[in-house]
Amino acid sequence: MERLTIIKCGKLYDGIHDELQENMQILIRSGKIEEVTGSTEVPEGAEVIDLSHLTVTPGMIDAHVHMDYRDWHRIREEVYQTSEEMKTLAVLNCAQKALAHGFTSVRHMGNINAFGYGVVDVRNAINQGMFHGARIICAPLSLCTAGSHGDASQSYAGNFRVSAVLQNMKPACGCGSDFFVNAVREQVKYGADFIKIMATGGFFTPNDTPLQKQMNDDELEAVIRTAHELGTTVTAHVYAPEMMQTMLKMGIDGCEHGSLMDEETAAMFEEKGAYLVPTFCPYDEAVHYDPEKLKDKQPEFRAKLELYKDRLTEGRKVIVNSQIKLGYGTDFVANHQNYESGWEYDAWMRSGMDPFRILKAATKTNAEILGIDSFTGTIEKGKNADIAAWGRDLLTDSGALLDCAFVMKDGIVYQTESGSDL
Numbered sequence: 001m002e003r004l005t006i007i008k009c010g011k012l013y014d015g016i017h018d019e020l021q022e023n024m025q026i027l028i029r030s031g032k033i034e035e036v037t038g039s040t041e042v043p044e045g046a047e048v049i050d051l052s053h054l055t056v057t058p059g060m061i062d063a064h065v066h067m068d069y070r071d072w073h074r075i076r077e078e079v080y081q082t083s084e085e086m087k088t089l090a091v092l093n094c095a096q097k098a099l100a101h102g103f104t105s106v107r108h109m110g111n112i113n114a115f116g117y118g119v120v121d122v123r124n125a126i127n128q129g130m131f132h133g134a135r136i137i138c139a140p141l142s143l144c145t146a147g148s149h150g151d152a153s154q155s156y157a158g159n160f161r162v163s164a165v166l167q168n169m170k171p172a173c174g175c176g177s178d179f180f181v182n183a184v185r186e187q188v189k190y191g192a193d194f195i196k197i198m199a200t201g202g203f204f205t206p207n208d209t210p211l212q213k214q215m216n217d218d219e220l221e222a223v224i225r226t227a228h229e230l231g232t233t234v235t236a237h238v239y240a241p242e243m244m245q246t247m248l249k250m251g252i253d254g255c256e257h258g259s260l261m262d263e264e265t266a267a268m269f270e271e272k273g274a275y276l277v278p279t280f281c282p283y284d285e286a287v288h289y290d291p292e293k294l295k296d297k298q299p300e301f302r303a304k305l306e307l308y309k310d311r312l313t314e315g316r317k318v319i320v321n322s323q324i325k326l327g328y329g330t331d332f333v334a335n336h337q338n339y340e341s342g343w344e345y346d347a348w349m350r351s352g353m354d355p356f357r358i359l360k361a362a363t364k365t366n367a368e369i370l371g372i373d374s375f376t377g378t379i380e381k382g383k384n385a386d387i388a389a390w391g392r393d394l395l396t397d398s399g400a401l402l403d404c405a406f407v408m409k410d411g412i413v414y415q416t417e418s419g420s421d422l
């Protein structure tokens, strides 16, 4: 049976115009947006959802989540204290919570803890209507080399037998261009929507540095070429500017973090049209230097944040002042739960980012990055009715995206949940 719904919006950000339009209404027919109008007419038989006290936006999108663990406080223990099945259930839990927080789509950036493809099954189960939850676009396993940021066994390098066993459990960890050609093909075979690589070291891993080059040029080139041959895209975990430049020249589609950005590299992003998902929040205590808050961090993570704080601060400025195509992503593995995606809004606002640029990143641009912009990311005729609404002022209140007041995905309304303490 055909369903007709009218949403009355107090204010409307449609993902296209940098403005909040007043007194608009959205007509939805069987899960699709049919009309966005200033008219107040209600067609016969239409159900009216009155959001005239709220700001209505497209359903938000988080372009950088890791969904395969339950609680970030125990993220390292969960690697082997929980089964693959439990890790898969954690993915489902994250997708359901993300939806309840107003995020109708998320991009899974490689497992942190799981060694298999449970995220693909959860993605498919949600798409088939078996469970409700945010729509998932996924790279199940990130491709990486031994001892790299993507090799979780790095933390156990002090016991090489244990570490070797763990390293061998991860199928996409290896060496040489042939290995990586095959690894890309395997990821696609088992259901990857895109390819994620670990190009440099990281902040959260104990024994490497964010400047360390962890894949060589042959390996990088093999991944990017093979992914493009198969019609998919590649993004990289990367901090070092030289490494970003190398990959941009090879035609990589986008990068994650990029936190040590410099002017020259930013200009190359702009010229190539490649996107960056800068994930500000995890480095915030270093950028807005707060030694008290840094004390709570896990020791190796804290030491690196201290060491790189000036470069992180400089890189943040370069990113904010650039014209790079920015996506909104959180990467919460060490400071918030993986579905509390609204925290990143606060980090962008406090870095001086224009709120409309953040909103566009989290909607229209992210839909493009995820490859789902043909049917979501904006509120306009023909798109799926993925819609969220917020009670707090998105233009002035940096915590506004933590308090979702209404969420609809594909025209169906779901229960919201608020986790804000900001």
Ligand SMILES: [Zn+2]
Pocket: 064, 066, 109, 237, 331
């Ligand atoms: Zn990440």
